[in-house]
Amino acid sequence: MSPHLRHVCHTVGTLEVPDEVSLIYTISGCPLRCPGCHSADLRDPDLGSSLDPATFASALDRYRGLASCVCFLGGEWQPASLIELLQLAHARGFSTCLYTGHDAVDDAIAVHLDYLKLGPFIAARGGLDRPGTNQRFLDLRRGVDLTHRFQRHGSRALDLAA
Numbered sequence: 001m002s003p004h005l006r007h008v009c010h011t012v013g014t015l016e017v018p019d020e021v022s023l024i025y026t027i028s029g030c031p032l033r034c035p036g037c038h039s040a041d042l043r044d045p046d047l048g049s050s051l052d053p054a055t056f057a058s059a060l061d062r063y064r065g066l067a068s069c070v071c072f073l074g075g076e077w078q079p080a081s082l083i084e085l086l087q088l089a090h091a092r093g094f095s096t097c098l099y100t101g102h103d104a105v106d107d108a109i110a111v112h113l114d115y116l117k118l119g120p121f122i123a124a125r126g127g128l129d130r131p132g133t134n135q136r137f138l139d140l141r142r143g144v145d146l147t148h149r150f151q152r153h154g155s156r157a158l159d160l161a162a
C-alpha cells in the first residue's frame with residue numbers, strides 16, 4: 001500500500017464546515033463497514049491517486065485566497081500521512097477538518113485539527129442534518145458542538161415533508 005493517503009477527488013464546498021470555504025478531499029480505503037454506507041465504493045484502498053505532500057502543497061497554493069479550510073473525508077487510518085498533510089495546511093494558513101466514522105480520534109491527529117466530525121453512519125438515525133443523528137460536528141478551537149448548524153435545513157425539510 002502507498003505510504004501516502006489516496007484520494008478519488010477534491011472539490012470546493014461550503015456545506016461541510018460552517019463559515020468556511022473548504023477544499024474537500026475524498027479519501028479512499030475506509031476500513032469501516034457502516035451498514036447502509038453511502039460510499040461503499042470508497043472502501044478500495046487502491047482507488048484514486050496518491051495524495052503526496054508535493055501534490056497537496058501545490059493544490060493549496062492554487063486555492064490560497066479562494067478556500068479557507070481543508071476538509072478530509074476520511075484518512076485517519078493512515079495517521080502519519082494525514083498528520084503531514086494537516087501540518088502543511090496549517091503552515092499555509094488553512095483551517096483543518098476531518099470527517100471520521102469513529103467516535104474519537106487519537107490526540108496525535110486531533111491536535112492538528114480545527115474541526116472534527118465524529119460518528120459512524122447509522123441509517124436509522126441519519127447524517128448530521130437529522131435531529132436524531134448520532135454524529136457530531138465539533139469546533140475544536142472553541143470547544144463547541146456545531147452539529148445544530150447542519151440541522152436547520154434538515155429539520156425544515158422534515159417539517160415540509162410531514
Ligand code: SF4
Binds near residue numbers: 032033034036
Ligand atoms: S465511515 Fe463513511 S465511508 Fe466509511 S463505512 Fe462508514 S459511511 Fe462508509
